[in-house]
Amino acid sequence: xxxxxxxxxxxxxxxxxxxxxxxxxxxxxxxxxxxxxxxxxxxxxxxxxxxxxxxxxxxxxxxxxxxxxxxxxxxxxxxxxxxxxxxxxxxxxxxxxxxxxxxxxxxxxxxxxxxxxxxxxxxxxxxxxxxxxxxxxxxxxxxxxxxxxxxxxxxxxxxxxxxx
Numbered sequence: 001x002x003x004x005x006x007x008x009x010x011x012x013x014x015x016x017x018x019x020x021x022x023x024x025x026x027x028x029x030x031x032x033x034x035x036x037x038x039x040x041x042x043x044x045x046x047x048x049x050x051x052x053x054x055x056x057x058x059x060x061x062x063x064x065x066x067x068x069x070x071x072x073x074x075x076x077x078x079x080x081x082x083x084x085x086x087x088x089x090x091x092x093x094x095x096x097x098x099x100x101x102x103x104x105x106x107x108x109x110x111x112x113x114x115x116x117x118x119x120x121x122x123x124x125x126x127x128x129x130x131x132x133x134x135x136x137x138x139x140x141x142x143x144x145x146x147x148x149x150x151x152x153x154x155x156x157x158x159x160x161x162x163x164x
Contacts (some may be wrong), residue, residue, distance in 0.1 A: 025051055028064040035079040035129060040086045041107050043123030047091070052076035054091070056110050071100060071113035081132040081139075088116065090139055092127040097145070099127060119152070 013042040021030045031050025038044050042059040053069035054077055071091075082104065091100040099119040105111045121127060126145030132138070139152040 005069060006031070017060075020062050020064070027067065028055065028057075030055070032076075033122060035081075035082050035092075039104065041081055042049040043110070045080050045082075045089070047077035047080045049076040049078050049094070054080055054113070068110065068113035070103075071115055078128055079130045081130055083132055084134045084137050090130060090132055092125050092130050092141065094128060094144075097121040097123060097125040097127060099130070099139070099141070122146070 006068040007112070008140075020028045021033065023029065023031060025031065029051075030046070030048050032048070033046050036044060038059055043065060044057040044059050046055045046057070048055050048067075048104075049071075052072040052075070054072075055067045056065040057063060058065060072093075075093040075096045075098075077091045077100075078094040081090050082088070083090065087104050089102045089104055091102060092098075093100065098121060100115050101117040103114040103116055103117070124145040125143045127141045128144040129142040130142040131140045131159045133140070137154045141150050141152065143150060
């Protein structure tokens with residue numbers, strides 16, 4: 001434990017349980033892995049920006065479960081997060097200044113990416129990272145082009161279902 005005159009912080013030890021990846025385009029290899037999130041059934045979703053795909057792994061074993069690349073012909077994902085209900089993914093696309101809303105797959109096979117909607121941001125906003133409030137469904141977007149963070153809140157029945 002490390003203590004100073006202002007705070008006391010316990011040291012927490014971590015152990016690597018699995019490690020996946022190296023530079024490449026094959027399954028379980030990456031080119032600019034950029035964002036990671038875990039769904040409610042234990043799948044790890046990784047935005048593999050340079051390879052224009054999201055790769056999915058088992059959270060316990062690290063086994064490669066598949067990839068989504070059919071939604072990213074124009075631009076790879078820079079960030080990915082789940083909505084509070086776990087039914088949708090919010091995906092940032094940096095150079096397109098766009099957010100995709102995709103349907104989350106059911107338990108089992110991850111299937112193909114299915115875009116439900118898009119949010120087109122202003123030119124050169126460049127959404128780099130994002131997070132979704134698991135309580136309210138608000139989407140927070142860090143924009144490197146605009147040099148700001150924006151908060152988007154659910155305003156209609158489609159988006160308000162995020163927080164149900």
